[in-house]
Amino acid sequence: MSDLELAGVRKTFHTKGRPEVEAVRGFDLTVGGGELVGLLGPSGCGKSTTLRMIAGLEEVTGGDIRVGGRSLVGLPPQRRNVGVAFENYAxxxxxxxxxxxxxxxxxxxxxxxxxxxxxxxxxxxxGITSILRQRPAGLSSGQKQRVALARAVVRAPDVLLLDEPLSHLDAAQRDVTRRELRRLQRELGYTTILVTHDQEEALSLADRVVVMNDGVVCQVGTPDEIYDDPASLFVARFVGEPAMNLLPGVADGEGGVRLSDAITVPAGVAAASGREVLLGVRPEDLAIAETGEVTAVAVVYEDLREYGLVTAELDGVGEKLVVQTEPGLPVRPGDRLPLVVGRSRLFDGETGERLR
Known part of the structure; x- marks a missing residue:
């Protein structure tokens, strides 16, 4: 098992007649031997470019990439002992x-x-022994994905790179393959980078998650840290399904946020009085009760069998929010719902940074 280190890695694309594009800007990360790290972010954020630089398929504009203390910069792909499973199987x-x-x-x-x-x-x-004599054309998507993974693993790489490995699978195949992939990675102990835009995939598979946006690392942490303690508005909005509720307000200087002249809720953080902030509350941190700190008017209720989701409008504020409930709750449009606010996070209204 080898450590992987990226130190100040940058990638700039130059196209004749067009402005240069900074795809990756100052990427710093150390991946421990045997660790699985997920690169998570929207399309175009730089995660696949980072993976391709590790593999040697893209030149590094600046910085260094080291495996086991040995620099890979300048080495051709065949001399890097890096296994890659691509999104399109190849x-x-x-x-x-x-x-x-x-x-x-x-x-x-x-x-x-x-x-x-x-x-x-x-x-x-x-689990592909039975298809070793078949050709790719006769395989299902799930079988092709397993073959692509096996081809990356068979070379006993120092680092295993997975580029959107489950994106072409249907929901049932994705669930099964995700569990198999995690089992295999732990069993073999490969230092692994997983590139994905699917937050469920990243949070369920990775030991740590790197959230990227616009070529920049926004936050690095365990899945629990990324979900429970987002460092910025971008991470709060991007991670979580449904997304975190973000309610604009003004700090009262005493650990509360005024959402309107008549409504103040506790925030747990004493920001300067008069500071514009956003109060972040996960849908599962809101509870319908007999009496609540705020009242919302139900707009629509979705029964998802495992749980329910109420989309409601905050009374006196006008902001919409989502509340996670028990399944089968008899909620109708127009019902007034007293809500208790549980754990919340506070973000600066201008910079989007988390306030602590």
């Missing part, structure tokens, strides 16, 4: 599954007997 159609797995090993000069042994071992671990 399998060779004329070759069987077994031949696809062995192709890279043969190119590295590994003998036939060892190639056969490695392919058999990885195929058994990933």
């Amino acid at each position: 399998l060779y159609p004329p070759l069987t599954v077994a031949e696809n797995l062995a192709f890279g090993l043969a190119a590295r000069g590994i003998g036939r007997a060892e190639r056969k042994a490695r392919v058999a071992d990885v195929a058994e671990r990933i």
Whole structure:
């Protein structure tokens, strides 16, 4: 197991006749041996570009990438011992599954007997032994994804890179494959980078999550830290489904936020009086009670069987919010709902930074 370190990594794209684009700006991260780190963010945030720089498929504009203390900058992909499973599978159609797995090993000069042994071992671990003689055209999406993963693993890489590995799978396949992927990564102990825009995928698979936006690292933390303690408005809005409720108000200087002239709720943080802020409350941190700190008027109720979601409008404020409830709750549009505000977070109204 090797450590992976990115120190001040930058990537700037230059296109003739167009302004330069800073795709990645000062990326700093250390991934421990055997750790799985998820790069999470919207399309175009720089996460795939970062992965491609680690793999050697994109040149680094600045900074350094080290594996086990050895710099990879300037080395061609074949000398980096990095395994990559791409979003589009990238399998060779004329070759069987077994031949696809062995192709890279043969190119590295590994003998036939060892190639056969490695392919058999990885195929058994990933559960594709029964399809080794088939060709990619006859495989399902789930099978192709397993083959792509097996091809990345069979070379026994120092670092394993997964680029949106579950994006082409349907919901049922995605759930099963996600659990298998986590089991396999822990069993093999590879230092792994997972690139995804799917927050459920990142939060369920990763030991730590790196949230990126516009080429910048917004926050690094465990899944619990990212979800429970977002460092900025962007992270608060991006992570969570449904998203965190963000209510504009003014700090009263005593640990409360005035949402209107008549409504003040506790925030737990004593921001300067008169400061414009946003009060962030997760839907599960709001509870319907007999009496509440605020009242909301129900707009729509969704029964999702495991739980319910009420979209409501805050009475006297006009802001909409979402409340998570028990399933099967008899809520109708127009019902007035007293709400108790549980845990909240406070963000600066101008900078979006978390106030603590």
